[in-house]
Amino acid sequence: MTRMILRRLLLGAVTVWLVSVIIFAGVEILPGDACTAFLEREAKGQLLANCRADLGLERPAALRYLDWAWGALQGDLGVSADGQESIASLVGSRLRNSALLAACALAVGVPMAIVQGVIAGLRCDGPLDYGISSLAIVSMTIPEFVSATVLILVFSVWLGWVPGIVVAPADYPVSAFFPGIILPVAVLTLLMVAHILRMVRASVIEVMASDYVQMALLRGVPYRRIVWKHALPNALLPAINVVALTVAWLLGGVVVVEVVFNYPGLGRMTIDAISDRDLPVVQAIALIVASAYVGVNLLADLLSLVLNPRLRTHTARRA
Amino acid sequence: MTAPDASAPVPPRGNSRTRRAWLVVRAMLREPAGWFGLSLVAAHLLLAIFAPLLVPYNATAMDAGAILGEPSMAHPLGTDHLGRDILTRTMLGGREALIVTGIGTPAALIWGGLLGIFTGLVGGRFDEVLMRVVDAFLSLPWILKLLVLVVTFGTTNAVLIPTLAFFFGIPVIRVARAATHEVVARDFIQAARARGHGRASIMMRELLPNVTGPLMVEGAMRWSWMLLAFSSLSFLGFGATPPTPDWGLMISDGRLYMTVALWGVLGPMVALASLIIGINLVADALAIVMRVDHSRRDEI
Numbered sequence: 001m002t003r004m005i006l007r008r009l010l011l012g013a014v015t016v017w018l019v020s021v022i023i024f025a026g027v028e029i030l031p032g033d034a035c036t037a038f039l040e041r042e043a044k045g046q047l048l049a050n051c052r053a054d055l056g057l058e059r060p061a062a063l064r065y066l067d068w069a070w071g072a073l074q075g076d077l078g079v080s081a082d083g084q085e086s087i088a089s090l091v092g093s094r095l096r097n098s099a100l101l102a103a104c105a106l107a108v109g110v111p112m113a114i115v116q117g118v119i120a121g122l123r124c125d126g127p128l129d130y131g132i133s134s135l136a137i138v139s140m141t142i143p144e145f146v147s148a149t150v151l152i153l154v155f156s157v158w159l160g161w162v163p164g165i166v167v168a169p170a171d172y173p174v175s176a177f178f179p180g181i182i183l184p185v186a187v188l189t190l191l192m193v194a195h196i197l198r199m200v201r202a203s204v205i206e207v208m209a210s211d212y213v214q215m216a217l218l219r220g221v222p223y224r225r226i227v228w229k230h231a232l233p234n235a236l237l238p239a240i241n242v243v244a245l246t247v248a249w250l251l252g253g254v255v256v257v258e259v260v261f262n263y264p265g266l267g268r269m270t271i272d273a274i275s276d277r278d279l280p281v282v283q284a285i286a287l288i289v290a291s292a293y294v295g296v297n298l299l300a301d302l303l304s305l306v307l308n309p310r311l312r313t314h315t316a317r318r319a
Numbered sequence: 320m321t322a323p324d325a326s327a328p329v330p331p332r333g334n335s336r337t338r339r340a341w342l343v344v345r346a347m348l349r350e351p352a353g354w355f356g357l358s359l360v361a362a363h364l365l366l367a368i369f370a371p372l373l374v375p376y377n378a379t380a381m382d383a384g385a386i387l388g389e390p391s392m393a394h395p396l397g398t399d400h401l402g403r404d405i406l407t408r409t410m411l412g413g414r415e416a417l418i419v420t421g422i423g424t425p426a427a428l429i430w431g432g433l434l435g436i437f438t439g440l441v442g443g444r445f446d447e448v449l450m451r452v453v454d455a456f457l458s459l460p461w462i463l464k465l466l467v468l469v470v471t472f473g474t475t476n477a478v479l480i481p482t483l484a485f486f487f488g489i490p491v492i493r494v495a496r497a498a499t500h501e502v503v504a505r506d507f508i509q510a511a512r513a514r515g516h517g518r519a520s521i522m523m524r525e526l527l528p529n530v531t532g533p534l535m536v537e538g539a540m541r542w543s544w545m546l547l548a549f550s551s552l553s554f555l556g557f558g559a560t561p562p563t564p565d566w567g568l569m570i571s572d573g574r575l576y577m578t579v580a581l582w583g584v585l586g587p588m589v590a591l592a593s594l595i596i597g598i599n600l601v602a603d604a605l606a607i608v609m610r611v612d613h614s615r616r617d618e619i
Contacts, residue, residue, distance in 0.1 A: 011451070011454075019459065022455055143554075143592070146588045149570065293458035294458050
C-alpha cells in the first residue's frame with residue numbers, strides 16, 4: 001500500500017507541474033502581455049519597451065517560467081499587472097472568503113445529501129425515492145443564476161428575512177459576511193446535495209443488491225444491523241470522491257454565485273482579473289485552484305485507500 | 320438503476336442502425352423520465368425551429384411607450400426595460416444557445432470520443448502522458464478556461480463553438496477510454512487482431528459500436544452542461560451579444576428590474592430550466608436503457 005500511496009503522490013505532483021506549464025504556455029500564446037494590459041492605448045514604442053525591460057518580459061519564456069514556478073513554490077505569486085500589488089496579499093483574503101463559503105456549504109450540504117441518498121437508496125423505487133430523486137434532478141439542473149434569482153426574490157425582496165447581497169469588502173473579518181452568506185450557501189447547497197445524493201443512492205442500491213448483503217438477509221440478520229454494520233460503510237466509500245470533487249468545485253467554480261451575490265471570493269476575482277486582462281493574477285488563481293483540485297482529490301484517493309476494508313485485509317495478509 | 324456494466328450488450332437489438340435507434344427511443348418512452356424528458360426537449364426544438372414564424376413582434380423592436388409594461392392582451396408576458404415584447408424574446412431566446420451547443424456537443428463528442436477510444440486501444444506511454452494532460456486540464460475551473468479565450472478572441476460564435484467543443488471534449492476522452500477498456504480485452508477484439516485488422520479498422524468497426532452506449536449518455540450530459548455554460552457566459556456578459564434574444568442575457572437584464580417587473584425574468588427562467596431539466600431526464604432514461612452507470616461522472 002505504501003507503493004500505491006507514493007505513486008498517487010507522484011502523479012499528483014506531475015499533474016500540478018503540468019497545470020503550471022499549461023497555464024504559463026496558455027498565457028504566453030495569447031496575444032498581449034502584462035505591459036499591453038497595463039499601458040492600454042499607450043502600449044507602443046519606447047514606453048512598451050521600457051515596461052517590458054522593467055518586468056523582464058524580453059527574457060526567454062523558459063527562464064521566465066522557471067522564475068515564476070520557483071516563486072510560486074515559495075508562496076510568491078508575483079505582482080498584479082495594474083496596481084503593482086503583491087498577488088499573494090490580494091488573493092489571500094479572497095481565498096479565505098471562498099474557503100468560508102465552501103466550508104458553510106459543505107457543513108450544511110454533505111450530511112443532508114448522505115441522509116437523503118441513503119433513504120432514497122434503501123427505499124429504491126418507492127414513492128419517497130421518486131420524490132427525493134425528482135427534486136434532486138430539478139435542484140441539480142436549474143442554473144445557479146436562476147435559483148439564486150428566485151431565492152433573492154422570495155427571501156430577500158418579498159419576505160425580507162436575509163440580505164440579497166453581501167456588502168462587506170474582501171478583507172473584513174469573517175463575521176461581517178453573516179447573514180449575507182446564507183443565500184449563497186443555500187444556492188450552492190441545492191446544487192451539491194443533488195450530486196452527492198445521486199451518487200450515494202446508486203452506491204447504496206448496488207451494495208444492497210450485492211451477494212453478501214443478500215446472504216445476510218437470508219440468514220436472518222436484523223435489517224438495521226445489515227444496513228448500519230455491513231452496507232453503509234461500503235456504500236459510503238465512493239462518496240468520499242464525490243465530496244472531494246465538490247470541494248474542488250466549491251473552491252474554484254462558483255463564479256456565477258459569487259457574482260450574483262457580490263461575494264468577494266476567488267470566483268469574482270477571477271472574472272475581474274480576466275476582464276481587466278490582469279494575466280499574472282489569472283495565472284495565480286488558476287494555479288491555486290488547480291493545486292487545490294489535485295490536492296483534494298489526492299486526499300480523497302488516499303482516504304478511500306485507507307478506509308477500504310478489502311485493501312486493508314489484502315495488505316494484512318501480505319504482511 | 321442496475322449494476323454498472325458498460326460491456327453488456329444494448330438490450331434493444333435490431334438489424335439496421337435506424338431500427339436500433341428507434342428501439343432505443345421506444346424503450347426510453349417506457350421510462351417516466353424518458354417520455355417526460357423527450358417531450359420537453361422535442362417541444363423546445365420545435366419551438367426554436369418555428370418560433371420566427373410564430374412570434375407576435377420583432378424581437379429587437381423597442382417601444383418607448385411600453386417600458387417594463389405589465390402582462391396584457393397585447394404583451395402576454397409583459398415588456399422589458401427597453402419596451403421589447405418578452406414573449407417574443409423568450410420564444411426566440413433558446414435559438415442561439417441551441418445552435419452553439421447543437422454544433423459544439425457533437426464536435427466535443429467526436430474528437431473526445433475518438434481520441435479516448437484510440438488511447439484506450441494503444442495504451443502504453445502515449446496513454447500515460449495523455450491522461451496526465453487530461454487531469455491537468457480538468458483541474459482548472461471551467462469558467463476560467465472558457466473566459467480567458469472568449470475575452471481574448473471575442474464573444475462571436477466562431478470563437479465560442481470551438482472553445483466549448485474543445486474543453487467539453489476533454490472529459491469525453493476519459494469516458495470513451497474507460498468504456499474501451501471494458502471491451503478491449505474481449506475475444507472479438509483478439510479475433511479482429513488475429514485476422515490482421517489494423518488499428519483504424521478495430522477502432523471504427525469493433526470498438527466504436529460497443530462504446531456508443533456510454534458515449535450517448537455522456538453526450539446528453541455534455542449537452543446539458545454546455546447549455547448551462549453558454550447561458551452562464553451570457554448571464555455574465557460573455558456569451559450571446561445584445562440585442563440577440565437569449566435567456567441568460569434576458570435573466571441578467573431582468574434581474575435589475577425584478578422588484579418592479581417580475582415578469583421580465585419569469586419567462587426566460589422557466590424556459591431555460593425546463594430545457595435543461597428535459598435534457599437531464601433524457602440522459603437518465605438513456606442511461607437506464609443503455610445500462611450505463613453515470614452517477615460518478617465529473618464536471619468539465
